[in-house]
Amino acid sequence: MTAAGWPEETADGPPALGGRWRRLLARAGGRLAALAGAEGERWVLWLPVAFGAGVSLYFGLRQEPVWWGGLAGVGGAVVLLLAVRRWFALAGVAMALLMVAAGFLVAQAHTVRMAAPVLTRSIAGATVTGRVMAVERRPGAVRITLREATVSRLAPEQTPAALRIRLSDRNPAPVPGSVVRLRATLLPPQAPAEPGAFDFQRRAWFMGLGxxxxxxxxxxxxxxxxxxGWSTVAIAFERARGAIAERVAAAIGDPVEASVTTALLNGEEFGIPEATLDDFRNSGLAHLLSISGLHVGIAAGILFYVVRALLAAVPYIALRWPIKKIAALFGIVSALAYTLLVGAPLPTVRSVLMTGMVMGAIMLDRHPLSMRLVAFAGLVTIAMDPEGMLGPSFQMSFAAVVALIAAFERGSVRLAEWRRDAGWFGRGLFYVGGILLTSVVATLATLPFSLFHFQQIAFYGVLSNLIAIPITSFWVMPWSLIAYALLPFGLEAPALIAMNWGDRAVIWTAAFFGRLPWASLTVPAMPVAGFAALVAGGLWLCVWRRRWRWLGMLPILAGLASPMLVERPDVLVAGDGTVVAVRLPDGRLSASGKGGGRVTETWRERDGERTTADPWPVAGGWSEGERSLSCDALGCLYRLRGKMLALPRLPDSLDEDCGAADAVVTAAVARGCRAGVVVDRWALRHEGAHTLTVTAEGIKVETVRGLRGDRPWTGGR
Structure with a gap:
């Protein structure tokens, strides 16, 4: 040893130090192996996660892979698995790779299966003929979905498989299943309002909407x-939804209450006024309007207990028949019927899978609640609709269920002991505490997804759910089942009125909490990397049982902090160039006019702002610090950090702006423009919406096409 205490050097290096590191690594490896072995039964839960990772990998590509890419990945993973099957750890890695490749292949195959013509340009004054497959009743309008369509100005091979057309509500809505002819202006599915925003084009592709x-x-x-064929069943349920909406409107006079009651009965949220929807969102009760696990579970559970009680009331049947299993079968049938009636949205499909497996476990005398059950349901749901995995419905639904089951696994034994020793008053408190705990866990679990998709946090969600969920469970849903039973006989009015009393209380709860000060907080859009860290941390926290699960809190905290580290762009340009917005000194956006509609609303939401600033001045401007805007009849000049961005209104000023500005943004064609950054009609047509961020190094430009690349659903950009 040296005087400083370091190992002495030898001709072969420092073996003592190497030996120490080897011992430390061996000890760490042994500890890790012990943890992995202790969690042995939980490793299988990561297989659906790997499957979902493969789906995400496919949708994250900027170019469509070769047709044999997914098959090659699956084949290579199978070969690797066979080669290392004797070594448990390597076999586990190979199995995970196989699931990733399988998810990639399923997503690729689903994209090919859903391929259909999509409009690439607007068509005005077209004569459209098609069969009405869906009718959505909205305030002031009706929206219909047509299939088997023909369009006067399109060849058959160019005609989309489905078209969604908005009608005026001045005339009666067409009957589902009928064939109609009308003149319409047709538009391609809308591209994202800015890079990273919701991609309706992709969602429309997988809906078959052209x-x-x-x-x-x-x-x-x-x-x-x-x-x-199957269309007969789909149209029959669509007509049933329309009949339910008409019966509710006839029984309940208040249109707001009628719209909420209709949403709970047939899944149609379209008729609910925007102000009421805002109350539900701000109060954390929006999940009650979306038919999901809560509603399916309650409906199946009520029928299960009612059938079981009725069968148990007959001694001959109770003593000779497996009444519990018979009741579970009725629960499965009710869940399926309810799912078809509300249109089978993705959260409901997940819920009916979960409910079916819970009831199936009861029929097989197995434990009905387990994480493996959720994992299997997730795998099946992703395989059925890979693109739906990217949406908030799937993510929030599964996040809540996974978190609740993880919490149940941790505390079920102790809670059962407390409940067994409690009296009737204690059990009542136990129930209230259960609702409170469920609300807290579900709210915390869905918070990251609310931040990522909606940029919003509801602060009073726990309190509002503590009131609304018991009302929904013990009053609204039982009366809804009674109303379903009475609808065929035309006797549903009393049940609908009784159900509406509960709906009225839920609406009041949403309005009370949704309008309190600081009811909700909006934040800037979360980056994808931060969201991925949140999801990974949440899975790590919920899947494992040992103490190392708490390491998942590190990526969770990093993901929650990520929106605060994002620098929002200084200039945003709509995909068609008709609307441009610049950032004011107070951080808000000021648009180039009163138009923009959903585009400017998306910009505001992704900024985390509740309001937008006034539009640009026609003449004049403002100046504060390093930012200034000056406008005249020809256009505006936006100055920031020593850079000048020209925003001409008329082509006459292009020559002067191109010679003096660092960047030029125009809806016209700017051929030969000498500015460092040029955003004109051709750039917008090819690249989609643009954002410009001025930094000390220059002007950073991002585009929709640059972020998402060229995929089948991008329409050539």
Whole structure:
């Protein structure tokens, strides 16, 4: 040893130091192996996660992979698994790679399966004929979905498989299953409002929706052959939803209360006024309007207990028949019927899978609640709709269920002991505490997804759910089942009125909490990396049982902090160039006019702002610090950090702006413009919406196409 205490050097290096490191690494490896062995039964839960990672990998690509890419990945993973099957750890890694490749392949195959013509340009004054497959009743309008369509100005091979067209509500809505003819302006599915925003084009591709539009004339009924095949069932349930909406409107006079009651009965949220929706969002009760696990579980549970009680009331049946299993079968049937009636949205499909497996476990005398059950449901749901995994419905639904089961696994034994020793008053408190705990866990679990997708946090969600969930569970849903039973006989009015008393209390709860000061907080859009860290940390925290699960809190905290580290752009340009917004000194956006609609609303939401600033001045401007805006009849000049951005209104000023400005943004064609950054009609048509961020190094430009690349659903950009 040296005087300083370091190991002495030898001809072969410092073996003592190497030996120490080897011992430390061996000890750490042994500890890790012990932890891994102790969690042995939980490793299988990561297989659906790997499957979902493969789906995410596919959708994260900027270019469509070769057709054999997924097959090659699965084949290579299978070969690797066979080669290392004798070594447990390596076999586990190979299995995970196989699941990643399988998820990639399923997503790729689903994209090919959903391929259909999509509009790439607007078509005005087209004559459209098609069969009405869905009718959505909205305030002031009706929206219909047409299939088997023909368009006067499109060849059959260019005609989309489905079109969604908005009609005026001045005329009666067409009947589902009928064939109609109308004149309409058709539009391609809308591209993202800015890089990273919601991609409706992608969602429309996987919905089979090739275009949207609005009618410019009256709707004419056309004689057509009858419906055949599965469409007969779909149209029958669509007509049932319409009949339910009409019966509710006849029984309940208040349109707001009628719209909420209708949403709970047939899944149609379209008729709820925006102000009421805002109350539900701000109060944390929006999940009550979306038919999901809560509603399916309650409906199946009520029927399970009712059937079991009725069968138990007959001694001959109770003593000879497996009444519990028979009741579970009725629960499965009710869940399926309810799912079909509300249109089978993705959260409901997940819920009916979960409910079916819970009831199936009861029929097989197995424990009905487990993380493996959730894992299997997640795997099946992702395989059915890979793109749906990227949406908030799937993510928030599974996040809540996974977190609740993880909490149940940790505390079920102790809670059962407390409940067994409690009296009737203690059990009542136990129930209230259970609702409170459920609300807290579900709220915390869905918070990251609310931040990522909606940039919003509801602070009073726990309190509002503590009131609204018991009302929904013990009053609204039982009366809804009674109403379903009475609907075929035309006797549903009393049940609907009784159900509406509960709905009225829920609406009041949403309005009370949603309008309190600081009811909700909006934040800037979360970066994808921060969201990925949150998801990984949450899974780590919920899947494992040992103390190392708390390491998941590190990426969770990093992800929650990530929105505060994002620098929002200084200039945003809509995809068609009709709206441009610049950032004011107070951080808000000021747009170039009163138009923009959903585009400017998306910009505001992703900024985490509740309001937008006044539009640009026609003449004049403002100056504060390093930012200034000056406008005249020809256009505006935006100055920031020593850079000048020209925003011309008329092409006449392009020559002067191109010679003096660092960047030029115009909806016209700017051929030969000498500015360092040029955003003109051709750039917008090819690249989509743009954002510009001025830094000390220069002007950073991001585009929709640059972020998402060229995929089948991007429409050529």
């Amino acid at each position: 275009g949207t539009g609005f009618a410019t004339g009256a709707v004419e009924q056309v004689e057509a052959p009858p419906v055949t």
